[in-house]
Amino acid sequence: MTPQAHKTEEYSYPEFFTDDFIKNPYPTYAHLRENEPVFHTTYPGEPVEIYVLSRYDDVKEAFSHPCISKQRKHVTQGLLAPNAMHRKLKGFHTNLVMVDPPVHTRMRKVVTRELNPARINALKERAQEYIDELIDAMAPRGEADLIGDFANPLPTKVLGEWMLGIPPSKEWDEFLEKSTLLVTPRYDYRAEDYDALKLTMNEFILDLLEHKRANPADDLLTAFVTAHANGEIDDDEVIGITVTMLLAGFASTTFLIGNAALALLTHPDQMKLLQERPELLDSAVEEFIRYDGSMQTATFRFTSEDLEIQGTTIPRGSIIVLALASAHRDPDAFERPDEFDITRGHNPHMGFGLGVHSCPGNRLGRLFTKMAIGSLVQRIPDLTLAVDPDELKWRPGLLHRGLFELPVRFTPQPGPATGAVSEEVTP
Ligand code: HEM
Numbered sequence: 496m497t498p499q500a501h502k503t504e505e506y507s508y509p510e511f512f513t514d515d516f517i518k519n520p521y522p523t524y525a526h527l528r529e530n531e532p533v534f535h536t537t538y539p540g541e542p543v544e545i546y547v548l549s550r551y552d553d554v555k556e557a558f559s560h561p562c563i564s565k566q567r568k569h570v571t572q573g574l575l576a577p578n579a580m581h582r583k584l585k586g587f588h589t590n591l592v593m594v595d596p597p598v599h600t601r602m603r604k605v606v607t608r609e610l611n612p613a614r615i616n617a618l619k620e621r622a623q624e625y626i627d628e629l630i631d632a633m634a635p636r637g638e639a640d641l642i643g644d645f646a647n648p649l650p651t652k653v654l655g656e657w658m659l660g661i662p663p664s665k666e667w668d669e670f671l672e673k674s675t676l677l678v679t680p681r682y683d684y685r686a687e688d689y690d691a692l693k694l695t696m697n698e699f700i701l702d703l704l705e706h707k708r709a710n711p712a713d714d715l716l717t718a719f720v721t722a723h724a725n726g727e728i729d730d731d732e733v734i735g736i737t738v739t740m741l742l743a744g745f746a747s748t749t750f751l752i753g754n755a756a757l758a759l760l761t762h763p764d765q766m767k768l769l770q771e772r773p774e775l776l777d778s779a780v781e782e783f784i785r786y787d788g789s790m791q792t793a794t795f796r797f798t799s800e801d802l803e804i805q806g807t808t809i810p811r812g813s814i815i816v817l818a819l820a821s822a823h824r825d826p827d828a829f830e831r832p833d834e835f836d837i838t839r840g841h842n843p844h845m846g847f848g849l850g851v852h853s854c855p856g857n858r859l860g861r862l863f864t865k866m867a868i869g870s871l872v873q874r875i876p877d878l879t880l881a882v883d884p885d886e887l888k889w890r891p892g893l894l895h896r897g898l899f900e901l902p903v904r905f906t907p908q909p910g911p912a913t914g915a916v917s918e919e920v921t922p
Contacts, residue, residue: 522898524821549821551828558849562800569797571812609718637907646752649697651732660714750897768912779837784846785823786791786835791896793817826840
């Protein structure tokens with residue numbers, strides 16, 4: 496990546512995608528909200544022009560604007576234009592975040608029916624046991640990487656293996672690696688690199704669906720192949736649903752748990768408060784998502800007509816980026832927006848999106864975070880960062896905000912597992 500500082504006398508802030516921005520995007524977002532609420536810039540690598548909305552009200556309205564679509568057919572040029580799409584990747588691109596109603600409605604119905612509270616509740620006890628096991632493994636060491644040792648294995652095991660029904664394998668590990676590359680991309684990647692990446696991921700998904708057809712079980716992937724066999728969804732849609740489910744829930748959960756732990760580690764008063772008053776866990780989870788959530792922006796959206804926002808005309812066929820991280824620090828929407836306050840009452844964040852594409856995994860994401868952080872801060876009460884926060888390495892890219900590693904230290908504390916969060920998930 497080539498960092499390009501964009502500094503002139505009158506206009507001085509770190510440009511998007513620089514190392515400074517990746518480390519701490521919030522000053523840039525504050526500048527944009529104030530000065531350029533519709534920011535036209537270029538995504539590095541294969542150049543893709545984007546319009547970034549940074550104010551809370553604009554982001555909120557855009558989620559349900561009739562002239563803002565999820566379909567790439569509106570894009571006329573560049574990497575995302577439909578004619579640039581590899582023919583073998585039609586199913587891959589029929590994923591939930593790339594379709595509008597009525598196709599979206601049909602696909603989404605299958606997902607929400609299967610990702611239901613009963614299924615989540617059925618896994619809660621095992622998930623808690625697994626969290627306890629992960630903490631047990633870290634506790635005697637006195638040091639750990641909270642991403643690699645804790646935040647990453649949790650969704651891989653509970654969501655991947657137990658809920659979706661993906662058997663552990665080297666290929667699945669590689670798929671997860673590749674999917675992180677896809678959503679937190681390398682800036683030297685070109686269209687052909689993305690296609691190569693997606694083609695291997697696509698092969699994995701086709702094999703997985705074939706495996707499920709031959710070996711049905713009580714899991715989500717079996718439910719999707721059954722919906723396909725029943726004619727509820729077509730050949731491309733079953734692939735698209737699977738792609739979304741394999742891409743949407745893993746990194747977002749891992750990064751949220753990491754960012755939540757970091758927020759507590761850098762705000763010892765809030766850490767202490769949470770340890771003393773575990774009943775604050777629910778409002779703490781909402782504040783983790785608002786203060787430094789794992790989805791920095793929503794997924795790309797496209798204008799189906801020319802659109803004027805805050806005096807700027809966005810031409811038809813443009814790519815719109817909704818900067819959730821910026822909206823969540825907008826002083827017009829939140830009091831003391833830069834303050835991390837786990838007792839915050841009114842917290843209308845949009846960390847799970849809004850409207851028809853809002854996150855169907857939000858209950859699970861919230862529950863994972865609540866159980867993981869709740870257990871961690873009770874079981875290992877003297878957690879501290881093992882490095883200066885400035886040395887932490889953040890993943891590049893605009894979609895997610897997440898750490899590569901989160902090194903911590905603590906007094907070695909071997910002991911039995913405790914810290915279970917007992918809560919029913921209701922519809
Ligand atoms: C705490 C972690 C999570 C966060 C912060 C998060 C956030 C989001 C956001 C912001 C969106 C909307 C994207 C947009 O409109 O552009 C979304 C969509 C989605 N999420 Fe999550 N998510 C999380 C966990 C999960 C989990 C665990 C699952 C699956 C079990 C999941 C499945 C999905 C799916 C399938 C969509 C696409 C929905 C659609 O387009 O209709 N997410 N998520």
